[in-house]
Amino acid sequence: MEKTNHKQEINITPQLMERINELISHYPEGKQKSALLPVLHEVQDAHDNWLSVELQNKVAELLQIQPIEVYEVVTFYTMFNQKPIGKxxxxxxxxxxxxxxxxxxxxxxxxxxxxxxxxxxxxxxxxxxxxxxxxxxxxxxxxxxxxxxxxxxxxxxxxxxxxxxxxxxxxxxxxx
Ligand code: FES
Missing domain, CATH: 3.40.30.10 (Glutaredoxin)
Known part of the structure; x- marks a missing residue:
C-alpha cells in the first residue's frame, strides 16, 4: 500500500450512502463484500478520484469487512488511485x-x-x-x-x- 502525506477530507454524503446501500442490496445478506468494487468506484468518484488509507478504512467500516480486504483490492487495480491525481x-x-x-x-x-x-x-x-x-x-x-x-x-x-x-x-x- 502506498503511503502518502496528503490529507483527504472524507465526506460520505446521504446521497453517496444511499448509492452504497443500493449497491450492497444487489447481493445476498451477509455478502456485502461482493459490492466492494462498485462501492470503491463510487467513493473514489466522490472524493476527487483517489482513496486515502483513511477513506479505504471508511469503506471497510461501511461494508463491515477488514481494512486489509479493501487494501488488497485497491493496490491490485490501477483504476484505484492511492494519492491525489490530476483532474x-x-x-x-x-x-x-x-x-x-x-x-x-x-x-x-x-x-x-x-x-x-x-x-x-x-x-x-x-x-x-x-x-x-x-x-x-x-x-x-x-x-x-x-x-x-x-x-x-x-x-x-x-x-x-x-x-x-x-x-x-x-x-x-x-x-x-
Ligand atoms: S495492448 Fe491492448 S489496449 Fe493496448
Missing part, C-alpha cells in the same frame, strides 16, 4: 500492441509537454500521466484512457488537441 489523468496503455505502436513515444511526448514524470501531477493540478496494462482496445493502438473514455490511434497532434480541449473544459470525464 485529467492520461492512462497510456503500455502493453504489447500499444508498445509496438509507439505508446512509449506518445507517453514521453505527453510528459515532456506537460513537464511531469509518469505518476506526477502538474503544478496546476490539471494533469497526470501514467502507464497501465492492456485496456482491451488493442486494435486501436496506441491508445489511452482519460476518465471513462478511450482516445485511440494516438498521434502527437491528437495529444496536443486533447490537452488543449482539457484546458478549455471541453473534455468530458464521465459518461453518467
Amino acid at each position: 485529467y489523468m492520461f492512462e497510456f496503455c503500455t502493453t504489447s500492441c500499444c508498445a509496438i505502436n509507439k505508446a512509449e513515444d506518445m507517453m514521453e511526448y505527453t510528459c515532456n509537454k506537460l513537464g511531469v514524470q509518469p505518476g506526477q501531477v502538474t503544478e496546476d493540478g490539471m494533469f497526470s500521466v501514467v502507464g497501465v496494462q492492456c485496456l482491451g482496445a488493442c486494435g486501436y493502438a496506441p491508445m489511452m484512457q482519460v476518465g471513462d473514455f478511450y482516445h485511440e490511434h494516438l498521434t502527437k497532434e491528437k495529444i496536443d488537441a486533447i490537452i488543449e480541449d482539457c484546458r478549455v473544459g471541453k473534455v468530458v470525464l464521465h459518461d453518467k
Whole structure:
C-alpha cells in the first residue's frame, strides 16, 4: 500500500450512502463484500478520484469487512488511485500492441509537454500521466484512457488537441 502525506477530507454524503446501500442490496445478506468494487468506484468518484488509507478504512467500516480486504483490492487495480491525481489523468496503455505502436513515444511526448514524470501531477493540478496494462482496445493502438473514455490511434497532434480541449473544459470525464 502506498503511503502518502496528503490529507483527504472524507465526506460520505446521504446521497453517496444511499448509492452504497443500493449497491450492497444487489447481493445476498451477509455478502456485502461482493459490492466492494462498485462501492470503491463510487467513493473514489466522490472524493476527487483517489482513496486515502483513511477513506479505504471508511469503506471497510461501511461494508463491515477488514481494512486489509479493501487494501488488497485497491493496490491490485490501477483504476484505484492511492494519492491525489490530476483532474485529467492520461492512462497510456503500455502493453504489447500499444508498445509496438509507439505508446512509449506518445507517453514521453505527453510528459515532456506537460513537464511531469509518469505518476506526477502538474503544478496546476490539471494533469497526470501514467502507464497501465492492456485496456482491451488493442486494435486501436496506441491508445489511452482519460476518465471513462478511450482516445485511440494516438498521434502527437491528437495529444496536443486533447490537452488543449482539457484546458478549455471541453473534455468530458464521465459518461453518467
Ligand atoms: S495492448 Fe493496448 S489496449 Fe491492448
